[in-house]
Every structure is written in structure tokens, then in C-alpha cells.
Amino acid sequence: MTDNALLRRPAVTTALLLTVLLVPVVALPYALTRRHIARLSQQIDHLAAANADLHSVVSKSARGATLRREELARATSLLERSKTEISFLRRDISQTQAQLNSFQSATRAELQSLLDEGKLTRHHLDLFPRLGLSLADVAAFMHEMELHQGVSSSVIHNHGIERLRTLALKLQVSPIPHKP
Numbered sequence: 001m002t003d004n005a006l007l008r009r010p011a012v013t014t015a016l017l018l019t020v021l022l023v024p025v026v027a028l029p030y031a032l033t034r035r036h037i038a039r040l041s042q043q044i045d046h047l048a049a050a051n052a053d054l055h056s057v058v059s060k061s062a063r064g065a066t067l068r069r070e071e072l073a074r075a076t077s078l079l080e081r082s083k084t085e086i087s088f089l090r091r092d093i094s095q096t097q098a099q100l101n102s103f104q105s106a107t108r109a110e111l112q113s114l115l116d117e118g119k120l121t122r123h124h125l126d127l128f129p130r131l132g133l134s135l136a137d138v139a140a141f142m143h144e145m146e147l148h149q150g151v152s153s154s155v156i157h158n159h160g161i162e163r164l165r166t167l168a169l170k171l172q173v174s175p176i177p178h179k180p
Helices: 002-149 155-173
Strands: none
């Protein structure tokens, strides 16, 4: 037994000695590695949170870009319709301007014609008082001839001379002739 006890003791002592020597050598790197892994795990959690935030920002930016593209497409469409409408309006304005120019030319020609006609009418109206004087002279001459020749004036014939005098008076007073 003593041999057995000796053999056992050195094994227990050897195991104890190995444990005492190996545990710190193994435990210290294990503890350091475990602490480093914990720190790395925290960093991964922080990076995952930052990644989630960046993903959210990228999603929002993508949605915003999509909305801006849609708005740009609507604005482009509206701009094209506006260009088309402006083109139609320009054509209408050109046609209206041409019609206006034609109308103005016709109106100017008509006004010139009316002015010329008005000048002619004024000239004729200026002649009425002189015509009235001439008619009065003719009536006076006819009356004088009847008196001078001793022709008895009949009522019917005398009435003609009076009508001629009345017309002469109206032509001298009013530039517009009146029918007797």
C-alpha cells in the first residue's frame, strides 16, 4: 500500500500542481478573450443599430427620391401641356392679329371714303345758300317780268313764284333742303 499511496500521491500532487499552474495560464487568456468578445459584441450591437438607422435614412431618401421623380414627371408633363397651349395661343394670336390688321385696313378705307363723302357733302351744303339766292333772284326776275310785260298774274302762276321764294328762303337759312 505504501507503494500505491506513493504512486497516488504524486498523481494527485501532479494533478494539483498542473491545475494550479495551468488554470491561471488557461483562465487568464480565457477571461481576456471573453471580455474582448463581450466588447466586440457591444460594438456589433452598436453597428447593427447604426446600420438600422442608416437603412431607415436610405429608405426615407429612396422614398423622397421617388416622390421627387414623380413630381418631376408631373411638372414635365405640365410644362409640355403648357408649351402646347402656348403654341396654340400664339397661332390664335397670329390669326387674330391678321384679322385685326385686315379689319383696320378695311376700316381705314371706309373712314377715308366717308371723309371724302363728307367733304363732298359739305361742299354741296355750302352751295345751298347760293342756290337759294339764285332761286330768289329767278323768282324776283319772273315777278318783275310779269309786271314789266303787264301780264296779269294768275293765282296758279303766282302761287309758283311764291313757292320758289319760300324754297329760296329755306335754302338760305338751312343748309339741309326741305321739300315744299
